[in-house]
Amino acid sequence: MAIGYKQMLDEAAAEVRSVGTAEARALHDAPEVVFVDIRDPRELERDGMIPGAHSAPRGMLEFWIDPESPYHKPYLAEDKLFVFYCASGWRSLLAAQVAQRMGLRCASLSGGFGDWRRAGHPVADGHHP
Template structure:
């Protein structure tokens, strides 16, 4: 069966939990991690969440694999000890990324509404 991008996102969302932006912000205070999978230009244009780890979706697997030379310690250290709350612009890439992370052994969830939802909730964004 051929799938569209919309189908792939819906499939990923069926396996991935979601949290509100406020729940994600509260969880960071308890030691969880926010992972922003947007492209660098999006961060420059739309702002970023203070303290969030930025890894573009296109290279996530190379940074999430603890056995790779390109592994990102902040991410790999979260496996087994903290939840990774994934954010993109609106939620599609975050769902795909959270699904991938779960398959790699992480406790991952997407942040509902992405950065737009974060801003709508009145949570801080740096420029």
């Protein structure tokens, strides 16, 4: 029997560390932490992003993480904590689960970029490299 998205989210939440906006803000300037925005480039352009975050669209994440892939991004091979986020936290929770299974140290921003922005934390213009 197939599982639904709620079960997938519950399973990911059991595996992946979640951080709220206050903790994420405290981690934001730490040199050993990398924020990764997995939203679509159109979302970045429309809504902005967390300053200094890397854009890694969800559809390319596994390819960008795997060093054997021709699409590998070296920053995803660094020994750092990767804080994944999306608009509300669901996509990033699943993305963090996959990244963690691929060997990265991960956390997911619960409440996502929406909670970050509502908390009054800094927002940069969105761009997609």
